[in-house]
Amino acid sequence: MFDTIALASPPLQQSAEFAAALAFCGQQAAQLDDGTLALTRRICGIPIALLSRARLDPPLLPGLIARAGLRRHLILMNPETPCPGLERLGAVPLITPAHVAELDLTGNLMAGLHQKWRNRLRHARSQGLHMTQAPLPLAPAHWLLTAESAQQRARGYRNWPTALTLAYARANPGAAQLFTAHQSGIPVAGLLILRHGMAASYHIGHSTPAGRAASAQTLLMWQAMTWLTTQGATRLDLGPVETEQTPGLTRFKLGTGARARPLGGTWAWWPPLGKTLRPLARLDRARMYQSWTEAPAPDY
Structure with missing residues (x-):
């Protein structure tokens, strides 16, 4: 029914990896x-x-x-x-x-960046940030997960429960990749990307005030984008965009060269x-x- 690429890169909520995470939590999805x-x-x-x-x-x-x-x-x-x-x-x-923002990872990523996004990337590179990448630690008290939970409560939005995020990492080893920016040995920004098929999804992003001042999230996103291309990923789903409720986040997502579609x-x-x-x-x-x-x- 669908072409080969579409079948190999389903949306996160329709992926085999998501079904495996649900099963790990004891919830089977009908198919x-x-x-x-x-x-x-x-x-x-x-x-x-x-x-x-x-x-x-x-x-x-x-x-x-x-x-x-x-x-x-x-x-x-x-x-x-x-x-x-x-x-x-x-x-x-x-x-x-x-509307969601989707980034095509098969083209020239640098050429697709908006000029102001490129400027922030240049700024981040000059801040002496130490960057790391590793599978998400299987720890409910990990700083990024606790920061995300606190941010959800403060801003009144809902993301996955921590248990489901950890189940995704456990059921799909290596598919939950954590990118972290450190300043003087302290994490100032984190970005969690979930791989599924030939695609990936932006799942959690958080920056401290120091991380925001250093444009750390921009550098993390660039590192995630370029790493995904080396892994053969063809698409990065950056999630919902909403110009009235979250204009700053929308600018950040679309500044990568992503396109908004309904x-x-x-x-x-x-x-x-x-x-x-x-x-x-x-x-x-x-x-x-x-x-x-x-x-x-x-x-x-």
Whole structure:
């Protein structure tokens, strides 16, 4: 159904590595005939199946869901790409599409950098930072993991629980790579990259005030980018970009030369209802389609 490169570099949430991490945590993901992973659980007694970052072919979906034994589940879908065909199935859009930044690692990385990003890289190189790289230590109290947890609480966002990040590292030896910048022997910035297939994903990044002053995160990202190319990776997923909520992080991500592209939004579908709810989907059509065409742009 998909070309060879697409199959070899699935999104993180649809990768064999992610499935292995879930299994390590004791949670098995259902798998459709086409390889799509579906996370199943019950919420208030309702069986739910989540298809996150899935490459969907709507006409085939009813059969795939039925053969996986999920026909009585509420299906929540966050397609990897815009997927208007879900509307024709009777799926209802819940959340308009987010945009993600993706960096092509097969071209000239230096040529793709925005000039201000290149300037920060030059600045970081002059700060006497000592750089290290190693697999993520399997320690819940590691400074980067505790800093990320504290940052989530302070800023009110959610990332993976620490247990899942550690399970990913345990289930996939060497796939969770930690890049660290030290100043006078003290870590001032860290970057955690997760490998999956021929792709990789930016997972955690944190800088102390000293690290920010030294542009350490820029140098860490550059080291990660160049290392990934030596490992044969073709794509780096830098995660969501949002110009209003996180303009600085968006500039950082897009300054690498990454391109912003829309996902497919979040949809809900209960197969027993069939196409009954198609009229509701039409009400949100304009809003969903507008989100698919409006990509964030770096404001330098």
